[in-house]
Each structure stands twice: as C-alpha cells, then as structure tokens.
Amino acid sequence: MAVALPKNFSEVRQHLQQPLIRNSFFIMASSFVAAGFGFFFWMIAARFYSQADVGIATALMSSMGLLILISRLGLDQSVIRFFPTRDKNRVLGTAVLVPTAVALGAGLFFIATVDVLAPELAIVRSIAPLYLVILGSYSVTWVFEGAFNALRKSEHYFALNLLYGTRILFLVPLVFLGAVGIFGAFGLSFILGLVLALILLARCSVRPTPCVDRVFLREAWQFSAGAYVAGILMSAPNMLIPIMVLNVLGAESTANYYITYAIVSILFMIPYAFTTSLFVEGSHGGEMKRSVLRTLASMFALLIPAIIGLSLFGEQILNLIGKDYVEGMALLRVLAASALFVSVCQTFISVAKVRNDIRSLVVLSGFISVALLGLGYTLMNRFGLIGMGYAWLATYVAGTLLVGLILKKKGWL
Template identity: 25%
Template sequence: MSRPATEPAPTGLRGRIHGIRRELAVPLYRNTYALMLNTAVNSVFGLLYWVVAARTYPDVEVGRGNALTSLMLLVSVLTQLNFGQALIRFLPRAGTASGRLILLSYAVSSGLGILGAGGVAVYCHVFRDVGDPLHMSWPFALWFVASVVIWSLFNLQDAALTGLRESLWIPLENGIYGIVKLILLVAVAQTAVSDGVFTSWTLPVVALIVPVTLLLFRRLLPRHVAATRADQEPVDRRTLARYMAGDYAGQVFNQMSSTFLPVLIVGLMGPEEGAYFLPAQTVFTAMNLLTMGITSSLVAEAARDPAHAHRYARAVLRRIALTVLPASVVIALVAPWLLQLYGTQYRENATFLLQLLMISVFPRVVVSLYMTMTRLENRTAPLAWIQLVQSVLLIGGVAVLHGPLGLDSVGWVTLVIEIVLALAVGPVVVRWLRGQRDPRSQPEPARS
C-alpha cells in the first residue's frame, strides 16, 4: 500500500533505514550489494588466513601450501570452462531447464577436473623429487584431485546463486567458509597432520557443499522455476557452446597474463621487485573482483528483462560511481601508508605503481560495461579479443619498458591499455546506456 500524500516522509535515522530498505527491495541493488559484500569478505579472510599461516607454520610449510593451493585454483579455473559465467547469463530465463543446466555444469566441470587434476598429480608424483615443494604422495594426489572437483562445484554454486538472483546467500556461505578455514588452520597445526595449510583450505568446502546443494535444489531452484515458467527461454546447446567458447578463451588469456606477470617481473627485475609487486597486484585484483561482482548482478538481472538492460546498466554505473571509483581514489591517496604496513621498502618501491593501477580502474569500468553488454548479446568473441589484447600488450609492454621505468612500467602499461580500450569501446557503451529513449524518463528498476 502506498504512503498517503499527507504523511511526511521519514527523517533522521528512521529515514535512512527506510531508504536502505527501499534500496534493498530492488533485486538488482540487493544482489549487487551482496556480491560487493562477498568480495570484501573474501578479501579480508584471505588476508587474515595468510597472516595467521605465516605466524603458525614454518616458512617452508607456508610456501608449499601457497604453491599447492595456487595450483589447485589454477586447475579448477581452467577445467570449469568458465561455466560459471554461462550460469549467470542463462539461468535467469532457463525456467524448467534450470536444474539440467546446473547439473550439466557440474558434470562437465567434474569430469574435466578429474582429468586435469589427475594429470597434474601424476606429473608432480613422478617427475618431482620427494624434497620438491610440489611433490605429491599418492594419497595426497587423490586428495588434490578431489579438492579440485569440490572447489569447482563450490564456485559453480556461487554462480548458480547469482543466476537465480539469490546472491544474498553467497557472502554468508563464504563468510562461514572463511571462519572455519581459519579455525582449521590453527587446529591442524596442533596435530601431526601434514600439509596443514592445504588441508585447512580445502576441507571446509566439503562440509559446505552438502547444505548449499540442498538449499539450491530443494528450495531456491523450485521457487525460481515457478517464477519463470511462464516466460522461460532455455538456451540451446549451440548457443551455449558458442557462448562458452569465446568466454573460455578470454578466461585463458586473462589467466595467462595474471599468472605469468609475477614470473616475468621476477625474471626481468629480480625477486625483490616481485615482492614489491605483490601487494599492489592484490589490491588491484580486489578492485577488479568488486567491479566484476557488480556487473555479474547486472547480467543476471538484465538477462531476465533484456528490454530494459540499458536502464539496469545505468543504475549499476551509478552504484559503481558511488562505491568502486571513490574507493580507488582513497586507496591511491593512502597508498604510502597502506604499503608501509608491509615495510618501508614496499612504500618506497610500489606506491606510484599502486596509484597508477587505481587510476586505471576508471577506464576499466568502461571496458567492463562493454564486456557485460556483449555477454548479454551472447557475443563472447569480443571478450576473447579484448583479453588477448590486454595480455599481449601488458606482457610485451612490461618487457620493453621495464628498463627505463622499472616496476612502474606495469602501472603505466596497464593504464595506457585501459585508456585505449575504453576510447575504442566507449561510444558503443554510451549508445547502449542511452537506449532508445531519454534516460531521464526511465524509472528505477522494478521492486519485487
């Protein structure tokens, strides 16, 4: 029931609470803030985890644990075929086919995960010496394979929740995971269990898979099917395959640069510069994940209502302008003090790099919106080309400019790449945001 015209709007604290409730009544905003919160939760618990690990385990154990978890994450990402993005794109209108689409993603990712992780495990057992940090005994190799599969399902569940417009469960799930992971990290250190870091990282996922699966298939999925049955539009296999081919290629190119860049820096500039690069890369990655979470909510909502995609995009852009961009400015301003937490040498060598990376967040938003638009149009080939260009130019630019610019070359090259790409795709994004009608005539997204 609407508020009578003669009754004044709430003011003060009550007015703020009323405004927050109205904001969260909009599915687009509710899911956007949930995914932003999830990024913050993962970042905080990720930082705490490695701080506690460094104070609880010997350096050798921490190094091996970091290497093994990174290897597991890499294999998991590559064997998921970027199915998570497909779930976000197509679940909103899959209707009665929603369950089959989720199960297909589980089956394909699990099968490829077993093959990929099995090959890696055999290599690490046969071709790595017993004293090598990556050597795996056969029992550990089996756990490594199982961990890859379970981690893939864990990530696909988050994507499914996003596609079902039920993102509020994601920060809760990952918050519980972060707490249990920290507790296990300390608890396992008091036992004779080897590889405590890897065990504490992977074991909590096993406990969370079952309840989240029950929630997904018994409660959320039936509700989603009932709500979308009337206007369902299940994706056909050809469209799904074409969509995933371009999206996966882009993911591989992105992994190529993000994984290889630290190695390149160490090879060209030495291990000290590689250490100075780590905190700047961590913060920049967190900002990109924040933007990705917001645009994922946009994909899920606009896929449900494609006629008003441009209206949702404008609403999301306003939220990015109020959250991500100011946060980038603040981080750039406090960069010297932030890096001082790591040590004086980090402040002296990485402050300008971090500031350049934060500036590059601004043009990167334009590129992210373009990539979101192409996903909604089922055109993922441009995604692959953009991420290929980013990877090649970043690696090549750093290789050429590291001599005169040092570590700052990473920041300069990243900034130039993002500006050039933003200028190239900017006109298309502007036309998309404007839509067919005057933007001022568009109402806010409908409430549920």
C-alpha cells in the same frame, strides 16, 4: 538517458530492493568479506610462515585457479544465461559434472608435467592427492556460486564467503607443513563450502542432477564457447602473473605482488559485483541502457573515494601484514588507479554477453590478455615489480579506449 536519484527514504528503500542493486550489494558484500578474511589470512601467514613459503603457496593457488579457468568451458556463464528458461537441476548438474571432470584431468596432467611447466612448483607431486581433492571441491563450489547469483539469491553466495573465512583457523595448526600448510588451509575452506552450498541449494528447491544434458550443451555451446574463450583471456593473466613473477623475480617478489594485489582486489570487487548483477538482470530481460547507466554511476560513486583512501592508507595496511611488504606501496597505488578503467571494460563485457556479441567480447578480452602479459613481462624485466603495475594501468586505459571505438562502430554511443 538520465538516471533519477532517490529523494527520500522510501525511494531509497525501493531503489535498494531492485534486483540489480540488491544482488550487486550482496555480491559486493561477499567480495568485501572475502577480502577482509583474505587480509587477515595473509597477515597471519606472513607472521607464522617465511616469505618464501608464502610465495610458493600463492603460486600453487594460482596454478589451481588457472586449471579451474581452463576447465570451465564457459558453462559457469551459461548457468546464469540459461537458468531462467531451462530445467535448473539438469543445467546445474551438467555444468558441475563436465568441467570438474576436465579440471581433474588437467590437474593430473599438470602434476605429471610440473618439472617442465613450472619447476618451482615441483612440490605439487608430493601432495598430489590433496591437490586433486581441493581442485575438485574448488571446481564444484565455483559453479554453485554462479548458480546462487543466477537464482537472484546472492545472500547465499554471501554466506559461502563467510564460511570461507574458516581458512584462517587452519593456518596456525598447519604451520609445520610450510607452504603446504597455507595451501591446505586455503583448500579446506572449499571442502566445507561445498557442503554448505548443497544445503543452501536444497532450500532453493535445486538439486543438481548428475547428468550430461546434451540438449542444454548444444543450445549453450555457441554462447559458452565465446564466453569460455573470453573468460580464459580475461582471467588467465591473474593466474599466470604470480607464476611469471616467481620465475623472473623470485619467491619474495611473488609474495609482495600477491599480497599487494590481494589488497587492491578490494577495489576490483566493486565492478565485479555490479557487472555480474548487470549480466544476471540482462539475462532475465531487464532494460539494459538504464541498467548500464545505473551500474556505472554506482561503481564510480564507490570507487573514487575507495581509491583515494587506499592510496593514502595503503602503507599502514601493508605494514600490518609485515614490514617486508611495505615496498609494494608504489605497486599498490598504480594498481588502484587502474580500477576505474577496469570497471569500464567489465561493464562492456557484461553488455556484450547479454547481447550475445561474442566477437566484441573476444576482441576486447584478447587485447587485454596479450597486452597485460606482454607488457608485464617486458616492463617487469626493466623496472622490477612496479613494471607489472605500469602494465596493468596502461593495458586497461588502452582497453577503455578500445571499448569506446567498438561502441562508436556499432552505433551504441
């Protein structure tokens, strides 16, 4: 089915007002704002903090992201899937209360066993209260962000990301704390974001009820369980890789990887924005085939010039952050090339969620997770940091081929 291109201004305006495109725009704008603030955050951190401090701080952030991921139980995805049909206040209250309790429990376990799980992060024991407060705030705001997208109010998600930029303001005053200063600046923005999110939800007539809605949990569990497993499989490598790099190559290489990945993640934000909006529209009953074609066309139209531009000017961007980070240029180019294949895999994942095809969702997610971590560890030991880039590209090329095989088997091609 061909997608008709708009031919005049009125058609362009009408095209942009479609929920799929409008929400994709705000999600993408949010991602770009986050990336822009992130760039300046790390540029300032690199100027005022040592490379070792940056490496430790990024590993702390990754450990927290991993705990959040484990604690989701798929309920953040169920908010999007079930918001159109159920009591929003009870759904949101349940999706906040249950995962946040799990996250805090997991945080306590991590702190108690850090000497075994991640000895390089033993500093977390001395900042346990701060770590848990930030962990709780991060957990709640994560769910609220999904709620704004589910409400088709992605402009509020955009406002939250603007507020998160305040973390830059805390960097210099906290420099005397070293790695903890970077981590604290990161966390304070989520505490502020939690306050703003509650205000914006109230304006949408949504006030999370602090409860455990057992009926919702039962109805959502079949979907949530599959989405939970797939979410962990897809996202865990992003959280584990910085810790793996820290243990294999050291703090300086971890800083190089994290900074380089943070820059390239601008590209990954494009498929994230469009495929999240695709999932929302599919959950509201939108026509999927036309939406998928429109999503792919829009993503590639933005990704191709962005990849070329980043490959040409990436060295200057890295140099702005610090001369020590320019050696990540080769890694940057390889990661950037993988973005096209990431977009295909992410599109399929959204389609599988809408169709409730959990088996295919888990198969693809499991393959990507195992391949990325396994290849990453192997190639990093052989080639150094660039080996992680080779692993990214090879994994997502293979993932795209697997998507083709699944589509052919199901007769969707």
